[in-house]
Amino acid sequence: MAETAEASEAAGRAEPRGRVVEGLRAYRLIAAMWIRSTMAYRTSFVLTTFGNFAMTALDFVAILLMFSRVDALGGWSLGEVALLYGLSGISFGLADLAIGSMDRLGRRVRDGTLDTLLVRPAPMLAQVAADRFALRRLGRVTQGLLVLGYALVVVDVDWTVAKLLLMPVMLLGGAGIFAAVFVAAGAFQFVAQDASEVANAFTYGGMTMLQYPPTVFALDLVRGVTFVVPLAFVNWLPACFVLDRPYPLDLPGWVAFAPPLVAVACGALAGLAWRAGLRSYRSTGS
Amino acid sequence: MGVGSGRLYAAVAAGGFRRYATYRVATAAGVFTNTVFGLILVYTYLALWDERPQLGGYDQAQAVTFVWLGQALLAALAIGGGGFEDELMERIRTGDIAVDLYRPADLQLWWLAADAGRAVFQLLGRGVVPFAFGSLFFPVALPREVSTWAAFLVAVGLGALVSFALRYLVALSAFWLMDGTGMLHMAWIAGLFCSGMLLPLNVFPGALGEVVRALPWSSLLQAPADVLLGEAAPLGTFVFQAAWAVALLAVGRLVQSAATRRVVVQGG
Numbered sequence: 133m134a135e136t137a138e139a140s141e142a143a144g145r146a147e148p149r150g151r152v153v154e155g156l157r158a159y160r161l162i163a164a165m166w167i168r169s170t171m172a173y174r175t176s177f178v179l180t181t182f183g184n185f186a187m188t189a190l191d192f193v194a195i196l197l198m199f200s201r202v203d204a205l206g207g208w209s210l211g212e213v214a215l216l217y218g219l220s221g222i223s224f225g226l227a228d229l230a231i232g233s234m235d236r237l238g239r240r241v242r243d244g245t246l247d248t249l250l251v252r253p254a255p256m257l258a259q260v261a262a263d264r265f266a267l268r269r270l271g272r273v274t275q276g277l278l279v280l281g282y283a284l285v286v287v288d289v290d291w292t293v294a295k296l297l298l299m300p301v302m303l304l305g306g307a308g309i310f311a312a313v314f315v316a317a318g319a320f321q322f323v324a325q326d327a328s329e330v331a332n333a334f335t336y337g338g339m340t341m342l343q344y345p346p347t348v349f350a351l352d353l354v355r356g357v358t359f360v361v362p363l364a365f366v367n368w369l370p371a372c373f374v375l376d377r378p379y380p381l382d383l384p385g386w387v388a389f390a391p392p393l394v395a396v397a398c399g400a401l402a403g404l405a406w407r408a409g410l411r412s413y414r415s416t417g418s
Numbered sequence: 419m420g421v422g423s424g425r426l427y428a429a430v431a432a433g434g435f436r437r438y439a440t441y442r443v444a445t446a447a448g449v450f451t452n453t454v455f456g457l458i459l460v461y462t463y464l465a466l467w468d469e470r471p472q473l474g475g476y477d478q479a480q481a482v483t484f485v486w487l488g489q490a491l492l493a494a495l496a497i498g499g500g501g502f503e504d505e506l507m508e509r510i511r512t513g514d515i516a517v518d519l520y521r522p523a524d525l526q527l528w529w530l531a532a533d534a535g536r537a538v539f540q541l542l543g544r545g546v547v548p549f550a551f552g553s554l555f556f557p558v559a560l561p562r563e564v565s566t567w568a569a570f571l572v573a574v575g576l577g578a579l580v581s582f583a584l585r586y587l588v589a590l591s592a593f594w595l596m597d598g599t600g601m602l603h604m605a606w607i608a609g610l611f612c613s614g615m616l617l618p619l620n621v622f623p624g625a626l627g628e629v630v631r632a633l634p635w636s637s638l639l640q641a642p643a644d645v646l647l648g649e650a651a652p653l654g655t656f657v658f659q660a661a662w663a664v665a666l667l668a669v670g671r672l673v674q675s676a677a678t679r680r681v682v683v684q685g686g
Binding site: 173175176177178179180182183184186187190191193194197198200201202203204205206324325326327328329330332333337340341344347348349350353 | 441443444450454462469473596600601606610611616
């Protein structure tokens with residue numbers, strides 16, 4: 133609690149500060165508090181970090197098991213699927229690390245503890261995002277990095293400057309897109325508190341889908357994740373560029389470089405949804 | 419166990435059912451999510467069986483059925499955990515468990531009854547719709563004989579018993595670890611990997627396949643699925659599941675008595 137008190141005090145000071153800076157500071161303080169709190173149970177922390185790593189590795193084990201029986205899936209080799217997997221895992225892992233606790237918002241609305249956050253002089257989004265900040269989620273990022281490393285060793289990519297530049301751009305853009313989905317899912321919980329599980333269909337479901345080649349899925353499904361919830365920009369389209377593969381849905385070549393723009397657009401929409409959600413919030417009153 | 423205590427546990431089970439039935443929006447959200455996951459998985463399985471028809475002895479329709487069965491049983495059999503263990507662990511951590519031990523009811527039976535009520539609700543509330551969706555929109559292999567469906571339901575029931583016994587052990591670990599999150603994660607991994615949820619166990623290669631099929635988790639999804647798909651003899655499957663259920667419930671008893679002695683020491 134010391135840190136939150138400190139945060140309130142800092143935010144309460146008269147000096148003018150940008151709301152973003154203030155939010156980031158609050159975020160950092162709350163996250164630091166949760167890290168300290170987690171470290172009180174060290175055995176459990178080690179187990180959960182390993183668990184997080186193993187849990188995410190499990191998906192890749194499934195892919196390895198599949199490839200122990202086949203040579204290609206939807207026309208893609210193991211190395212190419214591993215590339216998709218690593219990119220999807222890292223992007224999702226970064227977003228999950230940063231704001232993965234958004235699904236607790238519904239619970240806070242239900243039990244009334246959201247009111248506590250409202251009276252604190254720090255931006256709501258920063259508080260909710262940092263709630264239960266969990267370092268163990270680095271397990272997923274680490275695992276994604278390992279698989280990506282493996283893929284880059286195995287796959288014979290014809291590297292160009294554009295492709296090299298695209299790699300970090302798509303990872304950050306992808307994390308941004310997933311983060312926007314998390315925020316939108318949080319906003320949705322202002323309306324339907326018990327429906328936090330719907331978000332899993334888009335976050336975890338989306339991540340799982342992106343681990344497999346687009347050629348595997350029905351066209352309507354691919355259209356849905358390109359034009360409705362634009363997850364295809366996280367890794368499918370940039371990876372097609374890197375691997376010199378045909379794009380799904382015959383999309384033009386430049387879309388591979390669109391992830392940052394898509395992330396910004398999604399972020400803006402998610403931000404609007406968040407504001408609308410927060411405005412519509414009525415306390416339980418108890 | 420007398421008639422009176424039988425009624426007590428029936429009431430607890432009914433309470434478990436009603437408790438989960440209360441959250442209709444959450445149930446609808448769960449149904450939606452299970453259906454989306456089913457959709458994603460079914461296409462990966464279709465691609466896999468396109469490459470290798472008859473993989474693991476299943477044809478494509480059986481593989482598709484397996485996917486939707488997995489989504490239907492995921493919540494009911496708490497394959498990835500969920501249900502009562504979070505709550506029991508919290509009671510152990512806070513010490514509320516001492517009050518539970520005072521009650522004139524058996525701890526293991528009490529939680530078993532509550533979990534059975536939950537399982538029945540989630541089978542109906544969360545299982546039926548995704549399965550019906552899958553059966554309508556994808557080619558599935560379903561048996562015509564009523565007896566096969568009945569045998570399938572028995573296998574699901576026994577699977578629920580094994581699932582409870584496993585999760586009870588996980589929950590009791592909180593007596594020693596206090597914060598059980600790590601154990602929950604481990605149980606989650608074992609549940610998904612060894613039950614067939616990740617990939618049907620008959621697709622696992624060689625010795626790994628032999629091992630996972632012999633472990634208790636195969637009772638959760640693989641066993642009922644193989645009964646429904648006509649790939650396993652019902653009686654042999656029941657014996658396998660029942661043996662694991664009895665063994666794990668007995669271990670749960672032993673651990674419980676060891677843990678209870680610990681509570682008395684703490685409280686003294």
